[in-house]
Amino acid sequence: MNEAARQDAVFRALGNPARRGMMDMLRAGPMTTGDIVLAHPGLSRFAVMQHLGVLEEAGLVVSQKLGRVRMNFLNVVPLREAVRRWIGAYEELWADELLDLKSRLETGPTPKGPARGRDQSRTAARGRSRGVRARSSSRG
Amino acid sequence: MNEAARQDAVFRALGNPARRGMMDMLRAGPMTTGDIVLAHPGLSRFAVMQHLGVLEEAGLVVSQKLGRVRMNFLNVVPLREAVRRWIGAYEELWADELLDLKSRLETGPTPKGPARGRDQSRTAARGRSRGVRARSSSRG
DNA sequence: CATTCATGTGACAAAAATATCACATGTCCC
């Protein structure tokens, strides 16, 4: 599995709340599949196993058969890689952007002629805003 | 939307590669919906709009109707919050664990009696391993 | 003003994800 596919698998795996919950549990220490099943009374054991399979396919969980039980270990490396290679790309944005963003928030976006080209759009990037209820204004 | 629901929405939104790609594009600057549609020749405009809807529902994108176009802005705040509240919980794990992990990797896990209880399992947590092909050993 | 452009929406279709189960294998323990 190459890096792009691995990263895709990681993000897909993280997209399900039950799987995130299992990773949370495994963060505290390895667990047998049966223990994880017991900890999820809302899911059948088959569903749990399937979710663990997804996590394992993504490399986020490593398992080892020990007698008749299977022990599941959390593997934080792919998670770290995914965070670093993708989410980390946004870190330079929010380091100083949020400070700048706060001041721009009050003035609102500058919508003059934004459709005239990409360069102009980049100027309008200063209007990137968290609090502006943009959609409500379009419906108002 | 409360924090848990927001976080769930963020991770679900990130689970689709097309949506991650759109966020990547918006990182460089705001784009009209039409521009995003053109940048995704493999998707219909309806699909693009639907994906943007998911991103907007998760708070990762903020849009503003400007005349007959809609301008989409990246909003990094929910992403940062999700990373910090969830993924950040793993940072203390991989800071020193990886150094420790490297030395443990050669000795392999210590599978003696891991099913006897959670305390024992915590001991076996030392065997948490990235490189061990645990599944292949169970089939061998 | 008429036409073009850009997007919106509800309905529907297809694909993917999630969940369940009958039957099965292998290990543990009394």
Added chain:
DNA sequence: GGGACATGTGATATTTTTGTCACATGAATG
């Protein structure tokens, strides 16, 4: 050795997600 225990697997069902489209509204432009 037999029964209990733990998990595995292929098949199937259900739900959710992703994708498409006919029809529509509103803004821009010549």
